[in-house]
Amino acid sequence: MKNDEPGSDLLRGKLVRLSAVSPEDLSKLIVGWIQNSEYWRLIANGPSFPLSQEGLRKFMEKHLEKDDLRSCFFVIRTLDGDRDIGEIELGGISYARGESYVGIGIGEPEYQGRGYGTDAMNIILHFAFTELNLYRVSLTVFEYNPRAVRAYEKCGFKVEGRAREFFQREGRRWDLIHMGILREEWQAQNA
Amino acid sequence: MTNPISTPLFDGKLVRLTPLDHEKDPEIVSGWTHNAEYVRMTSLEPVRPLTAAQVKKQFEQIDKEMDEGRRLFHYAIRPKENDRLIGEARIEWIEWSNGTAQLKIGLPDPGDRRKGIGSDVLRMLLRVSFRELNLHHLEVVLPEYNVPALRFFEKHGFKIEVRRRQAVNRGGRRWDLISMAILRPEWEALNEER
Numbered sequence: 001m002k003n004d005e006p007g008s009d010l011l012r013g014k015l016v017r018l019s020a021v022s023p024e025d026l027s028k029l030i031v032g033w034i035q036n037s038e039y040w041r042l043i044a045n046g047p048s049f050p051l052s053q054e055g056l057r058k059f060m061e062k063h064l065e066k067d068d069l070r071s072c073f074f075v076i077r078t079l080d081g082d083r084d085i086g087e088i089e090l091g092g093i094s095y096a097r098g099e100s101y102v103g104i105g106i107g108e109p110e111y112q113g114r115g116y117g118t119d120a121m122n123i124i125l126h127f128a129f130t131e132l133n134l135y136r137v138s139l140t141v142f143e144y145n146p147r148a149v150r151a152y153e154k155c156g157f158k159v160e161g162r163a164r165e166f167f168q169r170e171g172r173r174w175d176l177i178h179m180g181i182l183r184e185e186w187q188a189q190n191a
Numbered sequence: 192m193t194n195p196i197s198t199p200l201f202d203g204k205l206v207r208l209t210p211l212d213h214e215k216d217p218e219i220v221s222g223w224t225h226n227a228e229y230v231r232m233t234s235l236e237p238v239r240p241l242t243a244a245q246v247k248k249q250f251e252q253i254d255k256e257m258d259e260g261r262r263l264f265h266y267a268i269r270p271k272e273n274d275r276l277i278g279e280a281r282i283e284w285i286e287w288s289n290g291t292a293q294l295k296i297g298l299p300d301p302g303d304r305r306k307g308i309g310s311d312v313l314r315m316l317l318r319v320s321f322r323e324l325n326l327h328h329l330e331v332v333l334p335e336y337n338v339p340a341l342r343f344f345e346k347h348g349f350k351i352e353v354r355r356r357q358a359v360n361r362g363g364r365r366w367d368l369i370s371m372a373i374l375r376p377e378w379e380a381l382n383e384e385r
Contacts, residue, residue, distance in 0.1 A: 045286065045288075045289060046286070046288065047288045094235070096236075096237045096360070097235065097358060097359055097360050098360055099355075099358050135357065135360070135365070136355075136356070136357060136358060138355060138358070160353055160354055160355055160356060161351075161352050161353030161354055161370065162352060162353070163291075163328065163330065163352050163353060163370065163372060164328070164352060164372065164374060165327060165328055165374055166289065166291055166328055167286070167288075167289035167291065168288070168289050168290065168327075173327070178353040178355065178370075180355055180356060180358075182356060182357060
C-alpha cells in the first residue's frame with residue numbers, strides 16, 4: 001500500500017496534491033470556473049449563477065475558517081507546475097456514524113478526463129479512511145454525467161440507488177445517483 | 192362541486208398542524224429529547240438531552256430558518272379537541288428549483304401510535320407539498336432498524352430508492368440508511384384510486 005507510513009506525504013498523489021487555499025485565491029478560481037455553466041451544472045443542483053468574487057470570498061471566508069472538521073476543503077494543485085485546477089471537499093462529516101460526503105470538480109477543462117480527478121479522489125479516500133478514520137464515503141452524481149459515474153467506479157465506489165426524477169434541467173427530469181465506498185472495500189483494492 | 196381552495200390543509204380527521212408555542216412547548220419537547228428510543232428512531236444525531244431553555248433557543252433557530260431560508264416548514268401536531276402538543280412534523284431541505292424536499296413525522300408517545308394519527312399527518316403533509324408548494328419528489332430517510340416507519344411509508348406509496356450501506360453505527364453494529372420517496376404523479380394516481 002502506498003503512502004501508509006505515518007511519516008509519508010498523505011496529501012500527495014501521482015499527478016496532484018491537495019492544498020489549503022485562501023478565500024481570496026479560491027474565489028478568483030471559482031468565479032472563472034463557474035462562468036462556464038456546464039461546470040456548475042455538473043457539480044451542483046441549485047440554479048447556475050455567475051456569483052461575484054466579493055460574494056464568494058465572503059462565503060468562503062466563513063466556510064474555510066470553520067475548524068470543527070465537519071468539512072475538509074482542498075484545492076487540487078498539479079505537481080507539475082503548481083497549477084490550481086480544481087476543488088475537492090469532504091462535507092457533512094459525521095464522526096458518530098463514520099460517514100462523509102465527497103464532492104469534486106476539475107474546473108480547468110484541459111485537465112478533465114486525464115486522471116487528475118481520479119488521483120485527487122484516491123488521495124482524499126486515503127485521508128478519509130486512515131486519517132479521519134471514517135467508515136464510509138458517499139457521493140451523489142447526476143444521471144447526465146456518466147463519465148463521472150465511470151470515474152467513481154474506477155475509484156471503488158458502488159451505485160447504491162437512484163433518487164428518481166430528482167431534479168429538472170433543460171425541460172426534463174433527471175435521476176440523482178447515489179454511490180458509496182466502505183473502508184474494507186477500499187482496503188481490499190489497495191492491498 | 193366544492194371549490195378545491197376551500198379544502199383545509201392543516202385540519203385533519205384526528206389532529207391539526209399548528210405553529211410552535213414558544214411558552215408552553217419547550218418543556219414538553221425537552222422531555223422528548225430525554226427519550227432515547229424516540230431520538231434513535233427519528234434522528235441520526237447522537238442522543239443528547241436538552242433543557243427547556245435549550246429547546247426554546249432551538250425554536251428561535253427554527254423560526255429564523257423558516258423566515259430567512261424559506262426551505263423549511265415546521266409543524267406542531269395537536270389533537271383537534273385540545274392544544275396538547277403530541278408530535279412534530281417537518282417539510283425540510285426544500286429545493287425550489289427542482290421541487291424536492293424531505294419529510295419528517297414524530298409521535299414520541301407510543302400511546303399516540305397505531306391510531307391513524309401518523310396517516311392523518313402524512314396525508315396533510317403530502318397535500319401541502321404537492322398542491323400548495325408544488326413539489327415533485329418527496330423523500331424520507333430512515334435507518335433500517337426503524338421497521339414500523341419503513342412499513343408505514345411503504346403503505347402510503349413510498350418506494351425504496353437508495354440504501355446507503357452501513358451508514359449508521361448504533362447499538363454496537365452497523366445498519367443501512369434507507370431513502371424512500373414518492374413522486375407527485377404517483378400520489379395523484381393513488382388519490383384517484385381511493
